[in-house]
Amino acid sequence: MSERPDLSVTLAGIRMKNPVTVASGTFGYGKEYAHLVDPRLLGAITVKGIRLLPWSGNPLPRHVEVPGGMVNAIGLQGPGVAGFIQDYLPFLRTTGVPVIVNIWGTTIEEYAEVAARLSDVEGISALELNISCPNVKEGGASFGADPRTAAELVAAVRPRTRLPIIPKLAPNVPRIQLFAKAVAEVGADALSLINTLPAMVIDIETRRPVLANKVGGLSGPAIHPVAVKLVWEASQAVRIPIIAMGGITGPEQAIEFLIAGAKAVAVGTATFIDPGTTLRVIQGIEQYLVRHHMKSVGDLSGSLVV
Ligand SMILES: Cc1cc2nc3c(=O)[nH]c(=O)nc-3n(C[C@H](O)[C@H](O)[C@H](O)COP(=O)(O)O)c2cc1C
Numbered sequence: 001m002s003e004r005p006d007l008s009v010t011l012a013g014i015r016m017k018n019p020v021t022v023a024s025g026t027f028g029y030g031k032e033y034a035h036l037v038d039p040r041l042l043g044a045i046t047v048k049g050i051r052l053l054p055w056s057g058n059p060l061p062r063h064v065e066v067p068g069g070m071v072n073a074i075g076l077q078g079p080g081v082a083g084f085i086q087d088y089l090p091f092l093r094t095t096g097v098p099v100i101v102n103i104w105g106t107t108i109e110e111y112a113e114v115a116a117r118l119s120d121v122e123g124i125s126a127l128e129l130n131i132s133c134p135n136v137k138e139g140g141a142s143f144g145a146d147p148r149t150a151a152e153l154v155a156a157v158r159p160r161t162r163l164p165i166i167p168k169l170a171p172n173v174p175r176i177q178l179f180a181k182a183v184a185e186v187g188a189d190a191l192s193l194i195n196t197l198p199a200m201v202i203d204i205e206t207r208r209p210v211l212a213n214k215v216g217g218l219s220g221p222a223i224h225p226v227a228v229k230l231v232w233e234a235s236q237a238v239r240i241p242i243i244a245m246g247g248i249t250g251p252e253q254a255i256e257f258l259i260a261g262a263k264a265v266a267v268g269t270a271t272f273i274d275p276g277t278t279l280r281v282i283q284g285i286e287q288y289l290v291r292h293h294m295k296s297v298g299d300l301s302g303s304l305v306v
Pocket of ligand 1: 023024025026048049072074076102130133168194195196218219220221223245246247248266267268269270
């Protein structure tokens with residue numbers, strides 16, 4: 001029997017036992033899903049976005065199923081920094097798995113302040129900066145729509161925390177390379193992509209938007225090929241590692257992301273349909289490596305043949 005392939009990756013200084021995490025907002029803060037999937041088996045746990053103070057998100061209805069995925073406008077509901085540290089972090093610490101905290105704000109100073117407050121808290125491995133949420137009026141996507149603003153935000157956060165910072169980029173930009181380079185130059189340690197694609201669903205009987213917020217973000221299988229292209233393009237532009245997400249439903253899409261140049265992947269919407277998706281993805285990557293006689297998952301990253 002040959003040895004099992006090495007699934008571990010080190011990304012922005014974070015050692016992950018396998019390259020699979022969960023996409024922010026689709027796994028709560030870990031403990032909500034712990035009865036469905038053992039979080040200790042994940043490579044990292046990425047939690048739902050938090051800002052400085054508690055935030056109630058958008059009015060209902062705030063998600064709707066569509067062919068190929070879902071459109072959501074949750075609006076970044078969350079417990080705030082203090083609530084997260086008090087109510088959720090203690091459980092996350094017990095898992096022994098690296099925790100990536102997704103953060104946002106309505107001003108650049110708020111991002112920097114959230115980063116500073118989380119910087120010396122035990123049990124956090126990295127900060128993912130959500131500069132690409134289409135569902136909040138202020139903040140979120142407005143910082144990710146221009147490479148200069150994205151770089152300004154990352155540059156402001158950089159000196160306020162010792163943790164690795166991972167900007168999460170928006171998919172709906174003309175050239176992702178400009179964003180990837182702009183944030184890498186000012187100290188981003190890794191990139192996450194993609195966030196949801198701005199979208200809208202109309203009830204044709206009432207002729208009203210289905211979501212109370214009118215517009216939302218499309219996620220799920222429909223966005224996967226879009227994400228693969230963007231991950232490939234970003235990986236060509238920068239040397240920092242990429243966590244890829246968008247429409248993973250099984251090992252095949254995760255492997256595609258790795259081949260395109262990602263170092264790790266995150267499972268999002270699929271968890272709502274099958275909470276076991278992450279574990280299937282981890283197993284499937286391992287089986288693929290065995291089948292292709294690869295010793296480690298690192299051999300797969302960026303192995304696209306062109
Ligand atoms: C219900 C829901 C909530 C989300 N909340 C967040 C969030 O708080 N912060 C963030 O950066 N992304 C958030 N996202 C985006 C996901 O992390 C991910 O980037 C996107 O859904 C694409 O992956 P998927 O197609 O596998 O779901 C959310 C997505 C969904 C569906």
